[in-house]
Amino acid sequence: MRIQKKQTRSDTRKKTQRLTLCALLTAMMLILGYVESLIPFNFGIPGIKLGLSNSVLIFAVYMLSLPTAFLLMLVKVLLSALLFGGGFLSPSTVFALAGGCLSVLVMGLLHFDKGLWPIVVSMAGGVSHGAAQVAVYMFMNPGSNLFLYMGVLMLVGMGTGAVTGFIGDRVMRHMKTLKT
């Protein structure tokens, strides 16, 4: 009876820890996204940004699980649409959702290969994010030829993915103890 009680307590504690960590990561992603929007990071090409919240996402993919990372991304996109964007059904939300879904899926699948560096996994996420965004735009506007823009976004996504992957990797090395 006592052992059972102890187990239940331990389970509850683990669940609470996990929930707190998820809430903390969501808040971090939202803050990073907002801070990033304040920094003038303009190359003259629309849609290009550093994507610092991706470093939190890669942390979640490695330290938590793929479904949890997916859920975090979903909550982040919807909350940032509600707080800073034009609403749930605005085009920017749809593009962010498409990019986020594909990038989390790609990163989640690649992270199972333990031989791959988190930086490379994050680069793949950045590439897929750009590709999915433009692909959805082209699907919504048939006849539009944006392959050149897609290529530029994918190349830039590779670079920014390397930066965010490096940050995520550094954070993970220092926070291995948080693995639940």
Next chain:
Amino acid sequence: MKTTRNILVIALLLLLCALPFALHFTHAFSPRRLDADRLVPVSLTEEGDVTLQGMPKTPKE
């Protein structure tokens, strides 16, 4: 071995990035597209003259 695999994945990603550029340029320089660009938009006037579309009609003497 680990490094090789990572470099291979990076090369694959670069190839993926090159794909949209290739699609763009094959579409831009496709024979059909070039033929379409070569066509000159003309229109027939009431007098039976052929004029370029969008150009002002030259006054008749």
